[in-house]
Amino acid sequence: xxPYYNKPTQEGLYQHYRKIAESVDLPLILYNVPGRTxxxxxxxxxxxxxxxxxxxxxxxxxxxxxxQAMEIILGAPAGFDVLSGDDNLTLPLIACGAHGVxxxxxxxxxxxFSQMVRDARQGNIAAAQKGHYAMLTxxxxxxxEGNPGGIKAALAxxxxxxxxxxxxxxxxxxxxxxxxxxxxxxxxxxxx
Numbered sequence: 001x002x003p004y005y006n007k008p009t010q011e012g013l014y015q016h017y018r019k020i021a022e023s024v025d026l027p028l029i030l031y032n033v034p035g036r037t038x039x040x041x042x043x044x045x046x047x048x049x050x051x052x053x054x055x056x057x058x059x060x061x062x063x064x065x066x067x068q069a070m071e072i073i074l075g076a077p078a079g080f081d082v083l084s085g086d087d088n089l090t091l092p093l094i095a096c097g098a099h100g101v102x103x104x105x106x107x108x109x110x111x112x113f114s115q116m117v118r119d120a121r122q123g124n125i126a127a128a129q130k131g132h133y134a135m136l137t138x139x140x141x142x143x144x145e146g147n148p149g150g151i152k153a154a155l156a157x158x159x160x161x162x163x164x165x166x167x168x169x170x171x172x173x174x175x176x177x178x179x180x181x182x183x184x185x186x187x188x189x190x191x192x
Contacts, residue, residue, distance in 0.1 A: 001033060001036075001037060002037045003016055004037035013039070013045050014049060018052065021053040027056075028055055028057065029057060029060060030056060031085065032063055032085070033062040034062075040063055040068075042068070043075070051077055057079065058082070058099070061083065061084065062086050069089075074097075081098075081099040082098045083101055084098055087105045087135070087139045088136060090132075091116065091125075091128055091129070095125065100117060101117060104142060104147055104148075104150075108184070112187060115131055116131030116135065134187060138154070142180075144172075149169060149170065152164070153172045154180050158184060
């Protein structure tokens with residue numbers, strides 16, 4: 001993940017990832033999530049790392065900036081994948097050439113979400129749109145009061161786990177919990 005709190009410069013980000021690459025011999029997936037870290041890694045820095053670090057294999061791009069993601073897709077070297085980190089932007093990013101997604105909402109409804117991704121990758125946009133729009137409100141709700149509270153509430157409605165988080169996180173509000181119950185029921189009907 002892009003380092004948080006200190007808000008490093010783009011050069012600092014580049015040197016950070018170079019140091020990690022020198023220290024490990026594992027494939028690296030960069031993770032740009034400025035909404036959580038307070039720092040955005042620009043497309044220029046991402047591409048600089050992708051070209052300089054042989055075992056940098058992908059980025060989970062969660063800036064919410066489609067133009068930035070498209071610049072990375074356009075300039076990425078062979079073997080460097082762009083993965084959506086914003087579930088509701090996955091369809092447009094795949095349409096622009098992204099390779100896939102690392103998803104939160106797909107944990108609740110993997111069948112619908114993964115089928116949407118497969119349809120999009122195969123160029124079947126009409127089918128992909130059906131899955132995308134079936135998941136849209138649910139995904140918005142998951143992030144309405146922060147992550148992972150939303151997905152944990154949804155998984156509780158699905159009977160997969162208890163609706164519990166550790167401090168300093170807090171469970172979602174009663175209103176959102178009820179709205180998620182409705183969305184879960186609608187998606188269950190969509191899948192059947």
